[in-house]
Amino acid sequence: MNLPLETADLVVVGAGPAGLCASLEAVRAGVHTVLLDENSRAGGQLFKQVHRFFGSRHHGAGKRGFVIADQLAGECRQAGVEVRLSSTVLGFFQGGELMVDAPGGVYLVRPRAVVIATGASERCVAFPGWTLPGVMGAGAAQTLVNVYGVLPGRRVLMAGSGNVGLIVSYQLLQAGAEVVGIIDIADRVGGYEVHLERVAREGVPVYLNHRILAAEGTGSVESVLVGDAGGGKAYRFEVDCLCLALGLSPLVELAAMRGCRMVYREELGGFLPWHDAWMRTDRPGVFVAGDAAGIEEASVAMEEGRMAGITAAEELGLLSGGRAGAKRKAVQRRLEGLRGGPYGTGKLAAKVSIHGD
Amino acid sequence: MNLRVGRHAVLGEMEAGRPVTIYVDGEPVPAREGEPVAAALYAVGIRTTRYSPRSGEPRGPFCMIGRCTECAMTVDGVPNVRTCLTAVRDGMEVETPGRKKP
Numbered sequence: 001m002n003l004p005l006e007t008a009d010l011v012v013v014g015a016g017p018a019g020l021c022a023s024l025e026a027v028r029a030g031v032h033t034v035l036l037d038e039n040s041r042a043g044g045q046l047f048k049q050v051h052r053f054f055g056s057r058h059h060g061a062g063k064r065g066f067v068i069a070d071q072l073a074g075e076c077r078q079a080g081v082e083v084r085l086s087s088t089v090l091g092f093f094q095g096g097e098l099m100v101d102a103p104g105g106v107y108l109v110r111p112r113a114v115v116i117a118t119g120a121s122e123r124c125v126a127f128p129g130w131t132l133p134g135v136m137g138a139g140a141a142q143t144l145v146n147v148y149g150v151l152p153g154r155r156v157l158m159a160g161s162g163n164v165g166l167i168v169s170y171q172l173l174q175a176g177a178e179v180v181g182i183i184d185i186a187d188r189v190g191g192y193e194v195h196l197e198r199v200a201r202e203g204v205p206v207y208l209n210h211r212i213l214a215a216e217g218t219g220s221v222e223s224v225l226v227g228d229a230g231g232g233k234a235y236r237f238e239v240d241c242l243c244l245a246l247g248l249s250p251l252v253e254l255a256a257m258r259g260c261r262m263v264y265r266e267e268l269g270g271f272l273p274w275h276d277a278w279m280r281t282d283r284p285g286v287f288v289a290g291d292a293a294g295i296e297e298a299s300v301a302m303e304e305g306r307m308a309g310i311t312a313a314e315e316l317g318l319l320s321g322g323r324a325g326a327k328r329k330a331v332q333r334r335l336e337g338l339r340g341g342p343y344g345t346g347k348l349a350a351k352v353s354i355h356g357d
Numbered sequence: 358m359n360l361r362v363g364r365h366a367v368l369g370e371m372e373a374g375r376p377v378t379i380y381v382d383g384e385p386v387p388a389r390e391g392e393p394v395a396a397a398l399y400a401v402g403i404r405t406t407r408y409s410p411r412s413g414e415p416r417g418p419f420c421m422i423g424r425c426t427e428c429a430m431t432v433d434g435v436p437n438v439r440t441c442l443t444a445v446r447d448g449m450e451v452e453t454p455g456r457k458k459p
Contacts, residue, residue: 038423038442039422039423039442040442040444045422064367088423121420121422121424121425122419122420122424124419131409131414131416132415132417133404133405133406133415133416133417133418134404134417135417135419136417136418136419136420136421137419137420137421139420139421139422140418140419140420140421140422143421143422144396144399144421145362148392148393148396148400149361149362149363149365149373150360150361150362150396150399150400151360151361151362152360152399153360154360174365174367175362175365176362219404219405219415220404220405220415220417251424
């Protein structure tokens, strides 16, 4: 098979918050940067975030996610990043080539450095009826409703009370769906108080210590059987959609294919490529950032992307050690701020433990 | 069935492409140009995008971001197309893999 082969200084895979910020830092240092994403729009999962972000102004607090995505993508284009959309990276070979499936055909590109910013995928659990149409990831429901303006169902049961479960429940209400309840097998709500308050104000009940027994229906979901964790009572909810907000796993296939060493950290979503504080993997010229480097928040992904972009630019000879060091110090300070809260400390400890592995 | 949101409390009028028609297993389905095929199907209540070749059970979109491949259908004769990442074009012909012919 003779495929066209291109060269590039830096290829960034994934145009979410991490990939966009990595590209920005690199291109501003003068690196010829190609940003690949399989979607037809840049922004990754920021696109479906219609709530206002909190945190610092630096991370777009007060802005809605899709506004941040549009701004970052605009800055990238303006700064000269070559943004290639509808381009799926099929493989990352040991020789360092990436195989790309693009509208114009399949080609290979051999860059001097790569940032893997592929994000995450939603987790699932198996239960009777889990494959019925109408059972879907909460993120899928969020995509349908917030990006495409289509309700995933009229009556929805949400499984999982983390931030994703709470936020998507609220967003389904905003779009006109009925959310009959949020269940969680844990004995306390996983997400932030502020998100819980919003759904509680709308009268959505939260059933803790409860789990899914079965999704039922012919052809698609018509009801969901839920039981209390002790195995006592069971309830049947008449719904046409069951959303699963059970957490995310890093998308690590490309890193694994390239031979990056993997580590396992439960707090960060499972298997992820080993990396240091500068987002370098154990393969020369291969960086990782964002959820692909462990599940955290979008603002953390942006900073990790910056870290990877800065270090890549330095390794490519376009940033001096001193300049890169100063930039990294600023990023490090912001990362510490982001991970300083009660939800961040576990993640921070897990991250630090990886660097020493 | 119409599951389109129309006017959204936060987003206002949901912007949508020009109304077009696609054909699903030969039946005309209204859709909006540029939206993913899977979203167009969901909007009219079509949730089954394929049937398991092993069990014959229906499957529907799970992730909507191109990972799960549950929405892979035959589009304009090309098999295994992820319909959550494939934009609607006027006159597109979509077939449900594994569907028993009536």
